[in-house]
Amino acid sequence: MDDLDIHDLTEFRSWSTAFDPPIDDPTFFLSNHLSITSALLFSDLMFPACVLVRDCVIRKEIYDPDTFERWWRETGGATEAIENVLNHVHLWDVFEPKEDAEYQALEILAPRIAQTWKTHAQGQFPGRTICTEVNDDYGPTITMWSARGTRTTGRDAS
Structure with missing residues (x-):
């Protein structure tokens, strides 16, 4: 492990x-x-469904049209910036580590989640280059975006 x-x-x-x-x-x-419920929800965290909105790949579970529009306006339509803001998870917001070993476990879990996000999103949008990153923004934090200059065919959610 x-x-x-x-x-x-x-x-x-x-x-x-x-x-x-x-x-x-x-x-x-x-x-x-x-529980089955926890297992299913965790699998959704590991393998998120994504939607395409105005050329942005967004995790479906967090996509909200009003929030997206606000970020669209605030960034002037900067797709990578929007994806970075919306497609991130602070593992400390999901899990509450209580000891050093649990903090270490989250450091191991974060890159695993990042890899599954990248692979799963790439499968959903094969014409696109999906990027992920793990940093220590507020504990282990996973971020996903699609590299510019790549396009995919598919239905746009907007």
């Missing part, structure tokens, strides 16, 4: 050692802790 032993995470270690002998199966841990 990218330089993090799952036993470094207190929640897993506490659960695992409650059994005799301890259980080290992450799948069994998930089956005891993860």
Whole structure:
């Protein structure tokens, strides 16, 4: 797990050692802790559906016509700036790390999410070059945009 032993995470270690002998199966841990609803919502975070609005690739779950129009006006239609503002997630807003190992886990999770965003969006818009970035804006932050000079065919949501 990218330089993090799952036993470094207190929640897993506490659960695992409650059994005799301890259980080290992450799948069994998930089956005891993860609801179908949480799994589905997490998969939506990992593999977001996107829409094309005025040449901007926007994550569908956060697309709001009024917000988009406000950013369109404020940026003078700068598509990359709009995509960068709308297509970002601060993992600290999604997860509340409680210990050093959980902060480290988010540092591992962020590039994984960025990679799936890039791959999934590229599949939705194959005529476009999708870019992602992870930075430490407010904790691990993932951002996605499409490189200029690339176009795709497809239905525009606007």
